[in-house]
Amino acid sequence: MSTTNFESAGLPQAGYVQPVVVMNGPGRQGPAITSLVLGIVAAVFCLIPIVGMISLVLAPIGLGFGIVGWRGAAAGRRAGKGKAIAGVVLAILAGLGAIASTVAVATAVDEAGKSIDRAVGNATDDVLAKDLGVAIGTYRAKDLGFGLTDGKLTVTLTNKSSKRQSFDVKVEALTPSGTRIATDTAFVSALGPGQSDEVAMFEFVSGDDAAQLKSATFRVIQASAY
Template sequence: MSEKNNGQATSGTAVAGLVLGIIAVVSSWIPIVNNLSFVIAAIGLILAIVGVVATERGRRAGKGLAIAALVVNLVAGGIVLATQSAMSAAIDEATSGTVSTDDVSVGDSSDASASDPGASQQYAIADVSMTGDDYSVTISGTFTNNSDSEVSYVQLSYRLLDADGAQIGTAYANTNNLSAGGAWKFEATGFEPLADVASYELADVTGF
């Protein structure tokens, strides 16, 4: 690729820098892959700078090519940073409304907080009890959305424990589109005989 111009060869570093810059630009829009694109652009930028210096000093031809390589690699790096910033913002927005166990206060009908469940938190569980038969158990209660926005999905899970405190099963319940201020009367079902379940405890709350 040594093209002659007034007896001088075209700068190989400028050509290599431009090629790397084009590769970096093409791949800079692809999530995860653009981490490598940034590295490629950085290498291409260095080669472009070397090419510019060489052409400025008259040792090589292709000054325009070197400048183009410089610009393309700078653009590629900028696209990578902008794309990753946008992805980060989108992820933060998507997870900002998630529900976890830490967001939920738990009370029962004998607790003074049950009359105003979750007064200091966005979500609350109250009036929990267990029923069942020879085939399954049901953990019933009320989940209240005290936040000012709808929850698209919520899932509760309870550990089912035997008389020794060992876990012998899990009971699950879930619902969709719980409105702001709304209450959900849940029934978490586990497939263990009631006689085997001595107690239960809240294991997890997830949602978004």
């Protein structure tokens, strides 16, 4: 009676347990999990103004881990392909969101700065070009005697913009040689689009200044809009 040699046949002997190698353990999903976590965090942060700039750092890192995990899974060396794909998608969306958020904040800050400059007279050329028309008339004065002078320079201010605004205009008077005689400021409040208003300037000056103002040159040196 013959017996079967299990060992020579390459079969496991009785009582022998074949070891099982787990090739899909957590360690092989590391890049995919890292990408997913970074993608989620970046996606949350990108929605918060200023703080969203953190996503500009996290998103590229998450994208890199996601690509590594995705390629590894495609080649059969790693697991977690779904997590890797999700991480890549989230990283891309978070990066785009962070860029958009950063641009929006930068634009808002820039616009706020421009508004402040326009309101305090630091953007005179821009105000005169886009918002305010200034027509300077002729200075006229009448000697009242006793050193008193009744003078007036009529300045017409026109709102050239499409919204209601208030304006301040500072005008200087110069002698023919370019020496400043005096300055005065005109103000109009809540002028509607296309509306004009006349303002009297240089009404309260001394008799000597009034005599010089008759031959003076007038120019706008500062304009504010708000």
